[in-house]
Every structure is written in structure tokens, then in C-alpha cells.
Amino acid sequence: QVQPVESGGGLVQAGGSVRLSCAASGRTFSSYCMGWFRQPPGKEREFVAAINLRSGSTAYADSVKGRFTISRDNTKNTVFLQVNSLKPEDTAVYYCAVGVVCMSPDEQKYRFWGQGTQVTVSS
Numbered sequence: 001q002v003q004p005v006e007s008g009g010g011l012v013q014a015g016g017s018v019r020l021s022c023a024a025s026g027r028t029f030s031s032y033c034m035g036w037f038r039q040p041p042g043k044e045r046e047f048v049a050a051i052n053l054r055s056g057s058t059a060y061a062d063s064v065k066g067r068f069t070i071s072r073d074n075t076k077n078t079v080f081l082q083v084n085s086l087k088p089e090d091t092a093v094y095y096c097a098v099g100v101v102c103m104s105p106d107e108q109k110y111r112f113w114g115q116g117t118q119v120t121v122s123s
């Protein structure tokens with residue numbers, strides 16, 4: 001079993017940046033596929049980005065391409081989400097999860113979820 005733990009959220013001004021981290025346990029971390037999702041206030045959870053931890057291949061939601069970057073450090077069992085040029089509409093709880101299907105935008109294809117980290121963007 002893998003337990004992801006997110007960190008790095010907080011209150012950020014519009015136009016700023018934030019780097020979220022997701023640390024996951026498990027000796028076979030590099031064989032996983034991980035994803036980031038977010039849930040804005042009053043809305044459904046949505047896919048943001050995914051990464052194949054073995055190959056480094058990535059996938060993004062169209063709405064975040066160019067501003068969000070997902071990366072990993074397999075030596076630290078950690079996945080990152082760099083978010084630049086933050087907008088108020090980026091305000092959400094950001095979750096990371098372990099995928100049973102690589103690179104899928106479907107949250108049903110993810111098994112183990114973290115508790116989430118809040119990102120609030122002030123205008």
C-alpha cells in the first residue's frame with residue numbers, strides 16, 4: 001500500500017508561483033504512475049497532470065498547459081507540481097494520487113489518494 005502526502009500549499013498572490021510536493025511511501029516508487037488533481041470550491045475534482053515515474057513521461061489538462069509542470073525525484077519518492085502565473089481560479093484543494101492506469105485523466109483510475117493541500121490565490 002502507498003500513502004501519498006501532499007505539502008506546499010498556502011495563500012499566494014495572483015501572478016505568483018507555488019511548488020507542491022507529494023511524498024509517497026513504497027520501495028517500488030519508481031514503478032508507479034502518479035497524478036495531480038484539484039477541487040475548486042463548490043466544484044467537482046478535476047485532473048491536472050500525470051507522470052510516469054519510470055519514464056518521466058507527462059500529461060496535462062489543456063487548461064493548465066504552459067503554467068503547470070509535473071516532475072519527480074525518484075530518489076526521494078516525491079512528485080512535484082510547479083504552478084506559475086497563478087490565477088484566482090487556481091484556488092483549490094490539490095490532491096496527488098497513485099494511478100493504476102498510467103497518464104489517465106479519470107480519477108477512477110487512481111487508487112491511493114493523499115489528504116490534499118489547499119492553494120488559495122488572492123487577486
